[in-house]
Ligand SMILES: O=c1ccn([C@H]2C[C@H](O)[C@@H](COP(=O)(O)O)O2)c(=O)[nH]1
């Protein structure tokens with residue numbers, strides 16, 4: 001009989017997005033993204049971080065104050081990185097799994113890449129104009145958005161080698 005408790009595709013891809021977010025150096029919001037194609041193959045992953053060659057210790061991680069002294073003008077968003085990191089140039093009909101509902105800039109990248117579905121966990125910025133603009137564009141372009149309500153609250157990752165002998 002097959003094992004019970006295995007991850008569904010939705011849980012698996014979202015778990016990859018959440019794991020990718022753990023690479024982020026952002027002290028306040030770590031975002032991960034995972035792109036899967038129609039054959040349920042992962043074709044891109046990403047997380048929010050500074051551009052290549054921009055040292056994580058030399059740019060600010062703060063949120064407030066003078067714009068140029070915050071992270072906002074510098075950080076590459078998880079969705080953008082996932083699309084740019086993608087192994088395939090063709091993301092037509094792919095799905096993107098993200099921990100956080102995409103901002104308006106990521107929304108444009110998602111739509112232009114051909115991705116047709118966004119699966120997200122948190123919509124914590126739903127009351128911002130950025131996310132309102134995202135939803136308007138997703139609606140207009142026919143990109144489906146759905147919030148994932150997984151059957152489990154957490155998943156343990158065990159690095160203890162003896163667990164696998
Ligand atoms: O679509 C999005 C929106 C935001 N992010 C990243 C960008 C920043 O590093 C954080 C947001 O920081 P706050 O301190 O919560 O304002 O999330 C992203 O990757 N994708």
Ligand SMILES: [Zn+2]
Nearest residue numbers: 077103105106
């Ligand atoms: Zn974004």
